[in-house]
Amino acid sequence: ERQEARPYNRQRLLVVANRLPVSAVRRGEDSWSLEISAGGLVSALLGVKEFEARWIGWAGVNVPDEVGQKALSKALAEKRCIPVFLDEEIVHQYYNGYCNNILWPLFHYLGLPQEDRLATTRSFQSQFAAYKKANQMFADVVNEHYEEGDVVWCHDYHLMFLPKCLKEYNSKMKVGWFLHTPFPSSEIHRTLPSRSELLRSVLAADLVGFHTYDYARHFVSACTRILGLEGTPEGVEDQGRLTRVAAFPIGIDSERFIRALEVPDVIQHMKELKERFAGRKVMLGVDRLDMIKGIPQKILAFEKFLEENASWRDKVVLLQIAVPTRTDVPEFSFTHGNITKHLLKKLTSQVHEIVGRINGRFGTLTAVPIHHLDRSLDFYALCALYAVTDVALVTSLRDGMNLVSYEFVACQEAKKGVLILSEFAGAAQSLGAGAILVNPWNITEVAASIGQALNMTAEEREKRHRHNFHHVKTHTAQEWAETFVSELNDTVIEAQLRISK
Numbered sequence: 496e497r498q499e500a501r502p503y504n505r506q507r508l509l510v511v512a513n514r515l516p517v518s519a520v521r522r523g524e525d526s527w528s529l530e531i532s533a534g535g536l537v538s539a540l541l542g543v544k545e546f547e548a549r550w551i552g553w554a555g556v557n558v559p560d561e562v563g564q565k566a567l568s569k570a571l572a573e574k575r576c577i578p579v580f581l582d583e584e585i586v587h588q589y590y591n592g593y594c595n596n597i598l599w600p601l602f603h604y605l606g607l608p609q610e611d612r613l614a615t616t617r618s619f620q621s622q623f624a625a626y627k628k629a630n631q632m633f634a635d636v637v638n639e640h641y642e643e644g645d646v647v648w649c650h651d652y653h654l655m656f657l658p659k660c661l662k663e664y665n666s667k668m669k670v671g672w673f674l675h676t677p678f679p680s681s682e683i684h685r686t687l688p689s690r691s692e693l694l695r696s697v698l699a700a701d702l703v704g705f706h707t708y709d710y711a712r713h714f715v716s717a718c719t720r721i722l723g724l725e726g727t728p729e730g731v732e733d734q735g736r737l738t739r740v741a742a743f744p745i746g747i748d749s750e751r752f753i754r755a756l757e758v759p760d761v762i763q764h765m766k767e768l769k770e771r772f773a774g775r776k777v778m779l780g781v782d783r784l785d786m787i788k789g790i791p792q793k794i795l796a797f798e799k800f801l802e803e804n805a806s807w808r809d810k811v812v813l814l815q816i817a818v819p820t821r822t823d824v825p826e827f828s829f830t831h832g833n834i835t836k837h838l839l840k841k842l843t844s845q846v847h848e849i850v851g852r853i854n855g856r857f858g859t860l861t862a863v864p865i866h867h868l869d870r871s872l873d874f875y876a877l878c879a880l881y882a883v884t885d886v887a888l889v890t891s892l893r894d895g896m897n898l899v900s901y902e903f904v905a906c907q908e909a910k911k912g913v914l915i916l917s918e919f920a921g922a923a924q925s926l927g928a929g930a931i932l933v934n935p936w937n938i939t940e941v942a943a944s945i946g947q948a949l950n951m952t953a954e955e956r957e958k959r960h961r962h963n964f965h966h967v968k969t970h971t972a973q974e975w976a977e978t979f980v981s982e983l984n985d986t987v988i989e990a991q992l993r994i995s996k
């Protein structure tokens with residue numbers, strides 16, 4: 496059966512994710528300009544060259560007219576992208592509502608404020624209905640483009656209902672589903688009104704993947720405790736049918752970062768940064784602006800460090816780059832008030848206030864301790880920053896993996912800087928031995944770890960860096976995708992064998 500499949504290296508892979516890896520801007524009635532956009536999944540799959548990949552997803556824009564839809568589909572086809580068109584109301588209910596206000600905070604163990612929680616509870620049913628409807632729309636597009644022998648790889652919490660919809664179209668379709676966020680303890684998942692329906696839909700996939708063994712274990716416990724199914728070392732069994740559940744830790748295209756450091760522009764930029772911060776140690780934070788990233792906690796820990804270590808005040812600087820994302824969809828007018836949007840606004844002003852206070856407190860006429868930028872950096876600027884950094888601070892309150900920690904390590908072959916890493920990021924499982932692991936909620940502990948990092952001997956930095964660099968170089972995005980897809984190919988066959996036994 497394996498031999499009948501297409502040659503492995505030419506297999507068509509349909510990658511289905513909420514967002515296409517492009518941002519589209521309308522230039523005229525029938526013309527669009529497209530740009531590849533940043534993000535965790537995009538960074539990871541850019542490294543994969545083995546499959547003939549097609550992307551299926553939402554382009555992030557509202558295109559109500561047929562002329563515009565046709566033109567956009569045509570432009571996207573050149574980038575091997577196929578759009579799913581979602582209207583304003585669906586986006587509001589499915590994306591802002593169910594995905595971002597319900598699943599995202601729940602999967603990251605973050606509660607909503609009381610008034611938001613009540614509003615969310617009230618709109619739950621309509622949002623879940625929209626979620627299912629949107630997933631069905633994705634399924635329709637996949638089904639339309641599916642050819643025998645293709646593998647379909649569904650991504651993330653936006654598309655938990657998709658495996659079931661796809662299997663209803665075609666039970667022979669090879670379907671994998673991968674979650675980029677944590678999967679929470681079954682006690683948390685149990686509180687979700689649609690808990691069983693979501694689990695059952697995911698179980699329709701042939702292979703279910705998570706970043707860490709812990710997330711996979713939580714998922715299996717949820718299936719045993721909530722659905723009463725049997726958990727086995729391979730996955731979850733339901734009336735003789737096995738859904739394979741396993742951990743597939745993601746990586747990055749490390750060579751892309753290493754090569755970037757040889758580009759003249761990057762070298763020049765590094766030189767400028769070194770001059771700009773001469774005589775000071777550089778600490779760096781790079782995060783999407785999101786509640787899960789623990790940005791205020793990180794800055795408060797830095798303040799505590801400055802408070803307790805007067806001699807360091809003019810010798811260290813924290814550069815915090817926070818890119819606003821997710822709800823930044825200007826094409827849509829959110830008339831019903833968007834919870835995530837107002838929480839993010841609150842977070843931004845909170846961060847600004849803390850930064851302002853600390854800079855007022857510890858700054859001088861010529862220098863401030865914190866530079867905070869509310870924007871994205873281009874790839875080369877990001878690489879230069881990573882390379883000149885002495886200490887990177889990744890203090891996510893929860894994070895599926897966290898690729899920023901990997902990218903920093905990839906750029907540190909010359910400097911061998913220190914990574915301070917939250918124990919609640921999936922990356923703690925892979926980079927824990929080289930990083931200083933911290934509980935991001937414990938400001939005192941994080942402040943102490945900053946001191947430890949700044950005072951670390953060159954030998955110890957070298958030893959820690961060696962461990963992490965080796966990991967980042969050998970566990971790449973490409974390997975991650977290849978392993979997932981090859982296991983998906985095998986799993987289907989195994990599951991079929993089990994049934995025919």
Ligand code: ADQ
Nearest residue numbers: 534535538675782783816818871872894895896897898899
């Ligand atoms: P994210 O939450 O987006 O991803 P992360 O893994 O850190 O988190 O990836 C962010 C990506 O965006 C990185 O490639 C980074 O370089 C880039 N980026 C972030 N801030 C930036 C800035 N200010 N300027 C430019 N680029 C910036 C989700 C999950 C993670 C999981 C990934 C992949 O939340 O836990 O690791 O998917 O599975």
